Amino acid sequence: xxxxxxxxxxxxxxxxxxxxxxxxxxxxxxxxxxxxxxxxxxxxxxxxxxxxxxxxxxxxxxxxxxxxxxxxxxxxxxxxxxxxxxxxxxxxxxxxxxxxxxxxxxxxxxxxxxxxxxxxxxxxxxxxxxxxxxxxxxxxxxxxxxxxxxxxxxxxxxxxxxxxxxxxxxxxxxxxxxxxxxxxxxxxxxxxxxxxxxxxxxxxxxxxxxxxxxxxxxxxxxxxxxxxxxxxxxxxxxxxxxxxxxxxxxxxxxxxxxxxxxxxxxxxxxxxxxxxxxxxxxxxxxxxxxxxxxxxxxxxxxxxxxxxxxxxxxxxxxxxxxxxxxxxxxxxxxxxxxxxxxxxxxxxxxxxxxxxxxxxxxxxxxxxxxxxxxxxxxxxxxxxxxxxxxxxxxxxxxxxxxxxxxxxxxxxxxxxxxxxxxxxxxxxxxxxxxxxxxxxxxxxxxxxxxxxxxxxxxxxxxxxxxxxxxxxxxxxxxxxx
Ligand code: ADP
Numbered sequence: 001x002x003x004x005x006x007x008x009x010x011x012x013x014x015x016x017x018x019x020x021x022x023x024x025x026x027x028x029x030x031x032x033x034x035x036x037x038x039x040x041x042x043x044x045x046x047x048x049x050x051x052x053x054x055x056x057x058x059x060x061x062x063x064x065x066x067x068x069x070x071x072x073x074x075x076x077x078x079x080x081x082x083x084x085x086x087x088x089x090x091x092x093x094x095x096x097x098x099x100x101x102x103x104x105x106x107x108x109x110x111x112x113x114x115x116x117x118x119x120x121x122x123x124x125x126x127x128x129x130x131x132x133x134x135x136x137x138x139x140x141x142x143x144x145x146x147x148x149x150x151x152x153x154x155x156x157x158x159x160x161x162x163x164x165x166x167x168x169x170x171x172x173x174x175x176x177x178x179x180x181x182x183x184x185x186x187x188x189x190x191x192x193x194x195x196x197x198x199x200x201x202x203x204x205x206x207x208x209x210x211x212x213x214x215x216x217x218x219x220x221x222x223x224x225x226x227x228x229x230x231x232x233x234x235x236x237x238x239x240x241x242x243x244x245x246x247x248x249x250x251x252x253x254x255x256x257x258x259x260x261x262x263x264x265x266x267x268x269x270x271x272x273x274x275x276x277x278x279x280x281x282x283x284x285x286x287x288x289x290x291x292x293x294x295x296x297x298x299x300x301x302x303x304x305x306x307x308x309x310x311x312x313x314x315x316x317x318x319x320x321x322x323x324x325x326x327x328x329x330x331x332x333x334x335x336x337x338x339x340x341x342x343x344x345x346x347x348x349x350x351x352x353x354x355x356x357x358x359x360x361x362x363x364x365x366x367x368x369x370x371x372x373x374x375x376x377x378x379x380x381x382x383x384x385x386x387x388x389x390x391x392x393x394x395x396x397x398x399x400x401x402x403x404x405x406x407x408x409x410x411x412x413x414x415x416x417x418x419x420x421x422x423x424x425x426x427x428x429x430x431x432x433x434x435x436x437x438x439x440x441x442x443x444x445x446x447x448x449x450x451x452x453x454x455x456x457x458x459x460x461x462x463x464x465x466x467x468x469x470x471x472x473x474x475x476x477x478x479x480x481x
Contacts, residue, residue: 014192021188026181033173044162048141049128055155056145063148072100079103090154094121109133110156116144120152138163198227202234214242247417254419258300258431262293303433310440317359317444324354324396328386331367335375343380349387356396356467358445366441369434370400370461376428378404398463407453
């Protein structure tokens with residue numbers, strides 16, 4: 001691994017996780033070792049103390065059975081039997097004066113502690129000491145015990161064997177720990193890399209996307225863990241962004257296309273009039289056509305603004321009680337001449353009363369757009385029917401049915417998008433905003449609009465409107481789709 005790469009790893013989550021893992025492992029191992037070490041040393045000390053106490057009771061027994069001289073010989077023999085460098089015995093009077101001992105050449109640095117003698121004499125029975133002799137590694141455990149009237153035994157035992165055992169234990173522990181910490185760091189690194197590899201995939205995809213390729217997706221593994229959930233959510237977000245980007249692109253293409261036609265027409269007319277027109281009538285005709293094209297453009301821009309404002313809830317609806325039956329009757333009367341001109345039958349099947357709460361201007365506009373479409377996209381001899389029914393007293397359901405050219409299943413999901421027009425209807429005038437506005441109005445009233453259609457068999461638009469003002473209409477008049 002190059003130095004540069006190692007340096008760059010400094011800030012990685014994988015390295016931090018590995019360090020945490022190895023650190024916690026080391027700390028818990030050290031605590032376990034310390035507990036174990038303390039336990040072992042206290043057990044060893046207890047065993048040594050028991051041995052020393054048992055020596056003292058042997059001396060006491062010999063003293064009471066065989067007298068003072070016998071225990072002096074006994075001390076020498078016992079020290080020789082155990083090893084003069086392993087154990088020593090000193091026999092003292094209660095004033096601390098030594099009257100006999102085993103071979104003390106090796107133990108000459110160990111004296112008699114007056115305070116210990118005093119404590120034994122005062123009736124404490126026995127006192128333990130741990131002594132470290134300068135220049136020697138191992139400690140010496142010493143017992144002062146009263147073994148007869150006025151006779152005190154000082155017995156000391158080297159802890160060399162135990163020290164060796166502890167040293168070996170410590171050595172094994174350190175070697176094992178070094179190996180285990182290395183292993184823990186390796187395992188930690190492997191686990192951390194595995195855990196963050198999913199995040200790296202998400203990051204890589206995000207980087208590629210910012211480089212321009214919106215089609216990329218994060219690979220999802222079938223494990224179903226948090227990283228996979230992140231990848232799935234990220235992919236869903238990308239799908240949505242891609243759809244939005246495509247829609248925006250199509251919409252701007254459509255706007256450009258719809259603006260281009262009237263502007264080209266106006267420019268063409270002006271050019272023709274300038275080069276060929278001579279009479280006032282020709283100038284007047286050009287001005288009239290220009291006004292007509294400008295009106296078309298203004299209408300388009302106004303409708304776009306209206307859709308945006310209605311969707312965003314910028315313009316509050318002017319809620320009032322509306323008699324929907326009357327609104328529909330008026331609309332039918334308005335569109336009847338247009339239907340008759342086209343040779344269509346217009347059926348208006350509305351009840352006598354159908355009150356709802358809503359914005360009358362908006363409801364009229366929505367109704368007009370739907371009726372206009374039904375008539376526009378139905379050929380001569382066809383029928384357009386409009387009917388209303390109440391649904392459990394909560395909603396009114398408005399159906400506008402025609403026997404016209406219909407909509408293909410490919411186009412159906414998109415007809416409510418701004419500027420979307422089906423291929424088969426391009427012969428008719430229109431800009432593709434009528435249904436977007438109708439949908440925005442219905443949603444602002446807390447209702448819904450749906451369509452059922454089949455190519456060459458006609459279409460049915462179903463509008464459901466709540467009879468009363470939706471509870472969230474004042475704060476959010478436009479519920480999200
Ligand atoms: P337009 O101004 O083109 O009518 P709309 O937003 O009102 O725009 O409608 C979008 C498209 O939906 C229309 O171009 C047409 O292709 C299709 N459409 C809408 N209503 C009908 C209908 N009743 N019958 C068949 N096609 C329809």
